[in-house]
Amino acid sequence: MRLVLLGPPGAGKGTQATRIVDRFSIPQLSTGDMLREAVAEGTEQGLRVKHIMDRGELVPDDVVVSVVAGRIDHSDAANGFILDGFPRTVVQAEALDQELAARGIKLDAVLELEVDEDALLDRIRGRAEEAASRGEPVRPDDNPEVFETRLHVYREQTAPVTEYYRSKGLLNIVDGLQPIVVVTEQLAAALAALPSLQIRSEIQ
Known part of the structure; x- marks a missing residue:
């Protein structure tokens, strides 16, 4: 299963990605982790990334795409993956499609956690006020x-x-401001409905 998980900060992507990873035994791939791993491994892409980051510059789309492409070739991603934080732009999305097509594979689904931004901001303000009231x-x-x-x-x-x-x-699309269990159930239902997948409709 090859998935992309979209959603703004605070929408609960990390929580839901972990549940999907546990259920389907596929790795969660984040751009930050992939960039750090490429640098640590000293790959050609990693060296290029390191030089760019050492100069304090943003990593260009083509470099990020190259690192992602290298990561999905790892054996642990052979049966699928969930991309978290990528793609961030249409250019990256198009490049990802090209990289997957070159490998004879494609995405099964894109899951987006949608939120009411005013409600999300209210939640963040509430947490900040609570911390301040406790002197934290x-x-x-x-x-x-x-x-x-x-x-x-x-x-x-x-x-x-x-x-x-x-x-x-x-x-x-699933409402990310619902209770965690409800969001999980709705994501599972969306995946279970995919014609390309024969899976149960419950993420455990």
Whole structure:
């Protein structure tokens, strides 16, 4: 099973990805982990990434795609994977399609955790206020101003990606603000409904 998991910060991607990984025994691939792994292994892509990051520059699309392509060739991804945090742009999505096609494989589904941004921001503000009331430092991820900026960047980058996958009939949207168990059940139902997959409709 080859999946892409989309969703803004705070939507619960990590929690749901872990449940999918446990159920289907496929690796969760994040761009950050893949870049660090490529550097640690000293591969050609890793050396290129290291030089770029050492200069304090953003890793270009073609380099990220190259690292992702190298990672999905690992034996643990032979039966599938779930990509978390990639693709972030339509250019990356198109490049991923090309890399998969070159290997004779394709994505089975794209899962998106959709959230009401006002409700999500209210949740973050509440957590920040609770921390402050207890005299605890506010986690960087719970800084409302920083979080709002991250949401804006995500929305600008990913809205076109969502439409790209919608046009291909791959997109499955679930409300990410529901209780964790409900989100898991709805994601499982979406996967169970895929004609290309013979799976049970419950992620355990």
